[in-house]
Amino acid sequence: MPTGPVQLIVLGFARAGFQAGINAELGRLRRACREAVDVLDALAVFKEPGGGLEVEHLGALTRDEAIEAGSRIADLVGLAIEGERSAAAARSAGEADIGDAEILAEDAWDVLDEIPPGSAAALVLLEHRWAIPLRDAIARTGGHHISDGFVSPLDLTAIGLHTAEEAERLYRWETGDARRTR
Structure with missing residues (x-):
């Protein structure tokens, strides 16, 4: 297999x-x-x-x-x-x-x-x-194969897959940075 x-x-x-x-x-x-x-x-x-x-x-x-x-x-x-x-x-x-x-x-x-x-x-x-x-x-x-990676939730906001609030929450979760604001 x-x-x-x-x-x-x-x-x-x-x-x-x-x-x-x-x-x-x-x-x-x-x-x-x-x-x-x-x-x-x-x-x-x-x-x-x-x-x-x-x-x-x-x-x-x-x-x-x-x-x-x-x-x-x-x-x-x-x-x-x-x-x-x-x-x-x-x-x-x-x-x-x-x-x-x-x-x-x-x-x-x-x-x-x-x-x-x-x-x-x-x-x-x-x-x-x-x-x-x-x-x-x-x-x-x-x-x-050339490259791969996860796309940041902040970048997904620009193409309409997340609201700004949701993207910020997910970004803080992904990076472990609860203090970050954009």
């Missing part, structure tokens, strides 16, 4: 305690939308004031299931989770055949440094299955 485009979303929280609400929504997304968007992995990361990290799996997996499955996000961002084996370790032990690619520490996505000390983050790895036919059609016709 082909893999669709994969996206890592990192969402910040002032403190721990968000897991229950996120777990409920991840479960709903997995049940209702799997043909369109698949949740490949999800982690809660807590950065202590001194910079140490605590990690917890999000979603419906038990701790034992999470340890057995490992974490694709941890491998992607170069994070070692106590009790879990990385994809590279499983590959070197002959337990996983995922090709020759290996994420080296210097190649890992640098998202953990962006989490402020004393706060938390949810890291969610999504596969956009809906985009497989579109991506394949683009490739067949000679096209290629």
Whole structure:
């Protein structure tokens, strides 16, 4: 089965305690939308004031299931989770055949440094299955990826998708800046 485009979303929280609400929504997304968007992995990361990290799996997996499955996000961002084996370790032990690619520490996505000390983050790895036919059609016709990104709610006001008030509220939520006014 082909893999669709994969996206890592990192969402910040002032403190721990968000897991229950996120777990409920991840479960709903997995049940209702799997043909369109698949949740490949999800982690809660807590950065202590001194910079140490605590990690917890999000979603419906038990701790034992999470340890057995490992974490694709941890491998992607170069994070070692106590009790879990990385994809590279499983590959070197002959337990996983995922090709020759290996994420080296210097190649890992640098998202953990962006989490402020004393706060938390949810890291969610999504596969956009809906985009497989579109991506394949683009490739067949000679096209290629140039860029991607989320559009700010403030920019969506200009094209009529949000009122100014709604855009401001969503912008403050997205940036974590409740003091911002425009």
